[in-house]
Amino acid sequence: MIRVVLADDEPVVRFGVKAVLATGGDIEVVAEAENGSEALDLVAKHRPDVAVLDIRMPGVDGLDAAARIRERHPETRTLVLTTFADDTYISRALGEGAAGFVLKTGDPQEIIAGVRAVATGAAYLSPLVARRVVDQLAKARPRSSATERIKVLTAREREVLGLVGAGLSNAEIASRIHVVEGTVKVYVSTILRQLNVRNRVQAAIIAHEAGLIPA
Template identity: 75%
Template sequence: MIRVVLADDEAVVRVGVRAVLAATDDVEVVAEAGTGRAAVDLVLAHRPDVAVLDIRMPELDGLDAAAEIRRLGTGTAVLVLTTFADDAYISRALGEGTSGFVLKTGDPHEIIAGVRAAASGAAYLSPLVARRVVDHLSGHGPRLRAGERVDGLTDREREVLGLVGAGLSNAEIADRLHVVEGTVKVYVGNVLRHLGLRNRVQAAIVAYEAGLIPPTP
């Protein structure tokens, strides 16, 4: 069972997200908070697998809460709830070790997929969020197009990058490619190093921009 702490300052949003997650048989919301500070306290108390955090909250915003959760070494992954109005937070969020972004107003299945990906150590970006992130990053000085950036990768590394972008964990990628998990870790490390990326979320962004996301089987 994936244990989740949910934090949003809007009660109606918490009710909606809880209802979505309650419809699954492998996710349980163990606690809720209306502020970032309360979210951190609940993570310490419950040690959940995933913290689902709104960005804009009183006392401590979601990104500061994510940074605090990471600093405390709880092992809890963070999935960020966002809207298109949150563009200014994107670059900062990528540096806070978050496991992904999900739209509050998107397909409810994206929240479930995001929680499952975060719990398994993978990254997840709602497709519309990924597009917005790519558009946001493209305005930060001259950058090579993603297609050109991945040209130096091997075919297998590009395949692995696409699967990372699809939200698969290393174990799931290993199963898909019929290799051992250790081999996948090497591929992922090579991809991050070659592309100059810090984490799987950034890798997922490049995968989306390069058109490497495989169709859902």
């Protein structure tokens, strides 16, 4: 069972997200918070597998909470709930420790998929969020930038990067390319180092921008 702490300052949103997660069958919301500070306390108390955090909350917002959770409780992964209006927050979040982003207004099944993905150590980007971020990054740098960056990778590493961008865990990638999971971990570590990125989410953005996501 994947244990979740859910934080959102809107009771209706918390109710809806909790109801959606309950349909997954393998996810349990163990505690709910109205703000980031309360979420930090509940994560410390319950040590959940995943913290689902709204970006915009009073006091400590979701991104500050994600950064502090990464620092204090690295075993807890964070999934951020966002809206299209949160472009600047998404950009900031790439370096703040969040493992995934899901739209509040998107397909409810994406929230379940996101929780499952980040719980296994994978990155997860809602397809609409991924396209939004890629479009935003494209305004700040030439589209050829990502293509140039991945030239340092081998063909196999590019394949793995594309699967990381698709939200697959190391175990799922290992099964897909027929290697042991330890080999995938080495590939991922090498990819992060070669691309000079801090985490799988940043790598996933490059994968999307470079067009490496498998059909």
